[in-house]
Amino acid sequence: MKESIPMSSADLSEADVEAVLEVVRSGRLALGPKTAEFERRMAEYCGVKHAIATNSGTAALHVLVIASGIGPGDEVLVPSFTFAASVNAILYERATPVFVDIEPDTYNLDPDDVARKITPRTKAIMAVDVFGHPAEWDALQAVADKHGLPIIDDCCEALGAEYRGRKLGQFGVAGAFAFYPNKQMTTGEGGIIVTNDDRINELSRSLCNQGRGEKGEWLEHERLGYNYRLDEMSSALGVSQLKRLPEFLDKRENVARAYIERLRNCDWATPMPVRAHVRKSWFVFVITMAPGIDLARVQKYVAEKHGIPLRRYFNPVHEQTYVARQFGSTVGPLPVTDAVSKRTLAIPFHNNLSLEEIEQVVDVLGAAVGYAS
Ligand SMILES: *Cc1c(COP(=O)(O)O)cnc(C)c1O
Secondary structure (H helix, E strand, O other): OOOOOOOOOOOOOHHHHHHHHHHHHHHHOOOOHHHHHHHHHHHHHHOOEHHHHHHHEEEEEEEEHOOOOOOOOEEEEEEEOHHHHHHHHHHOOEEEEEEEEEOOOOOOOOOHHHHHHHOOOEEEEEEOOHHOOOOOHHHHHHHHHHOOOOOEEOOOOOOOOOEEEEOOOOOOEEEEOOOOOOOOOOOOOEOOOOOOEEEHHHHHHHEEOEEEEOOOOOOEEEEOOOOOOOOOHHHHHHHHHHHHHHHHHHHHHHHHHHHHHHOOOOOEEOOOOOOOOOOOOOOOOEEEEEOOHHHHHHHHHHHHHHHHOOEEOOOOOOHOOOHHHHOOOOOOOHHHHHHHHHHHEEEEEOOOOOHHHHHHHHHHHHHHHHHHH
């Protein structure tokens, strides 16, 4: 069945289309001025010194893992309640992900569990700002500083979010954002590294560009590198979308508010709370379903009868087959992750969801719950 309301939808304007066409007409498709401009504007937006564009958020995370000196046998603390890419970036370097439990309200890394799981082999912490709600940075940074550990911020879901008035991207040693079409803004595929650290900047640029040095010749390679560069068309789309980002974030907040308002009197679902000292940048809209409701039946009913998609955000990474096969026997208990992931559903969410569509989603969900509890 065709989806009557899409799960997500990029917000593309005529200006976005023109920006891409202009690059194509120019003939300069790679390593040109648009990528440099996108990096400059993104660093300015986030309030950091450096930005390095990449061809995915996953590539950005992988580069940050390498640049942090993480290698075989090193332990990296990471939540299991995240997108697989956070953990994969660690696995690419044959390091060991040590799964940390989450807070019961924001579903972000629990700083107390981070402290408990630090060992002499711990090399770094990977924080994730889940669904665009900033992690509890003061507490996380205090634990990290006490043990001299760097924090890599997987802020791929949180562009524009603020913690105590400071934009994400400024926290930890570096952050990674992503621009897949379901994110707050898009470049098609794409990502970016942001940092105030000169050494991470230089190393990341080299790693993304086949290991070339800053001043070396085109065919001189100083280290094992990758081709993780973002092309000029994508960068031009990024520049154009970034201009519209404040408007996007406002629209998303309004859609979220409308959902929260309509869910207020429903005893079968709870929207996620937002802490007073943060600005959440809404990525997806996730509700926590009351106990006793069969989520698979709700999903099936809503999809088959009404063509409305729902998604299990997240199936924990430690339960994915390839991770369970390798680490299943050593993963400790993650009671909050286990409980939360059994009850969370992402519902359709994008900039231009209408009030009628919002009401329809909530009504259909209510009917599905009646059928599935
Ligand atoms: C989107 C996302 C990424 C990166 O995804 P790409 O598809 O590689 O751009 C990484 N981590 C999290 C938590 C994400 O949501």
